[in-house]
Amino acid sequence: MDNLLQMAWPFILMGVIFYVMIYRPQKRDQKKRSEMLDSLKVGTNIVTIGGILGTITKVQEDKVRIKVAEGVEFHIRKSAVGGVITSAFTKKESKKETPVQPEAKPAEAPAEGAAQAEGNGEEK
Template sequence: MEAFSSLLMFVPVIAVFYFMIILPQKKRDKKIKEMLGALNVGDNIITIGGIAARIINIKDDEITIETGIKKTEIVILRWAVKEVVKPTEI
């Protein structure tokens, strides 16, 4: 009976762990996956390295971006995109 009561105390700990850590992480992962799947040519992005650029080509998991005044082209992997920058309305 004592083993059952200690097991009963363990269940709420697992439930709290699930709802406070695992579930929010799954939601973030889903959101990121949707964002990466919706990338289009012409989108302005910021990479995880902090590079602000515009997408000029998408091929499978490789994305060619254009950055800077000299329009330097860089090839990055799709997972390296941190966020899509929306143009602000004036």
């Protein structure tokens, strides 16, 4: 019996590690996502798993309708909702973005042949 316990403790330890490292966090994330999907309501700004931003205009049991632009609406499954857009995200997006200026390239030195041709032209 004692020998059997000595052989089994590594498997028990692996089971506990599996539960703590994989199963429990996955269940917690799944519960959080389920709560987020259940809390969707009209007017909520969302992002889909495909990256489309929109505002919910209608909520059904397993589907939502989102408005992505004026006159453009999509019907998607609730499972396609990637997350709710927070006000911090919208503030970050609404800040005025400064246009990126292309870097100025340093003036290239003329090739030797061109420099000699220019030099010959000046001497005449």
